[in-house]
Amino acid sequence: MARISPVTGHYVTIDVQGGEYKVFFLENGTGRPLVCQHTAGCHNHQWRDLLEDEDITSRYRVIAYDLARHGKSDPPLNKEWWKEEYLLTADFYTDFIVAFCDALELDQPVFMGSSFGGNVALQLALRYPDRFAAVIPVEASGYSPGFFLDWWQHPQVNAAQVCASGVWDLMAPQSPERDRWLTWFYYTQGSEAFRGDLYFYSVDHDLRDRLGEIDGERCPVVMLTGEYDYLTTPEDGRRTASQIKGAEFIEMEGIGHFPMSENYPVFKRYLQDALERIENRMRARVS
Secondary structure, rough: OOOOOEEEEEEEEEEEOOOEEEEEEEEEHHHHHHHEEEOOOOOOOHHHHHHHOHHOOOEEEEEEEEOOOOOOOOOOOOOOHHHOOOOOHHHHHHHHHHHHHHHHHOOOEEEEEOOHHHHHHHHHHHHOOOOOOOEEEOOOEEEEEEEEOOHHHHOOOHHHHHHHHOOOOHHHOOOOOOHHHHHHHHHHHHHHHHOOOOOOOOHEEEOOOHHHHHHHOOOOOEEEEEEOOOOOOOHHHHHHHHHEEEEEEEEEEOOOHHHHHHHHHHHHHHHHHHHHHHHHHHHHOOO
């Protein structure tokens, strides 16, 4: 029997640093906005299970967007973008997210991003602590060097295959085979943006000397890292959280670098824990 998903898709046009961007996003649910950023070189399909989870959407308006140049979101409409090398920076990335949230008139959303999206969550907590109720950096670190590599897009390399296969061993071996292959499949579709995303991930993002400026009391920070992640290890996440005032760290057992798509039921338990900690912090602040 056919079942129509409650998830809906929309476009919104925003201005970021003089560029006009038509941004695609999926959403479902009611309550406090929970804004979700996909991983580098990918798109919002990674959050499909979360978007359809009534346990979460009954309490949160889950919104998962495609960053410009990813998925169904195009490069800027009013610029000759093909004449410039795509290198994502923290300045543009954070401005884009705030412009998106402003365009949807989101009041005190919780921001959650994974991998390079987890790193930008830390940037948002530093730069815009009053714009977000809290941030959940997933698979994040204050610094993630070493992955901005030219051979990702070498003309003699099948970039789609390389990008997809490169994520395989970042997933936990006990994650369901179907979901690991779906995560692989998502990455076959986004190879053109991958290297530019990794410029932010490994070069432009460096908060090693600024983590102490993030106030986790003002903007709660709850970090989640899978035990099988060797890009940003649990030790990296724990060390990062320890340098942020009031931040909390949760190590996720039995899962890797793509928790929301490689094994959602496991990720869900840890996400619910993180959301509950955030709600408790906000209730305590009010009282």
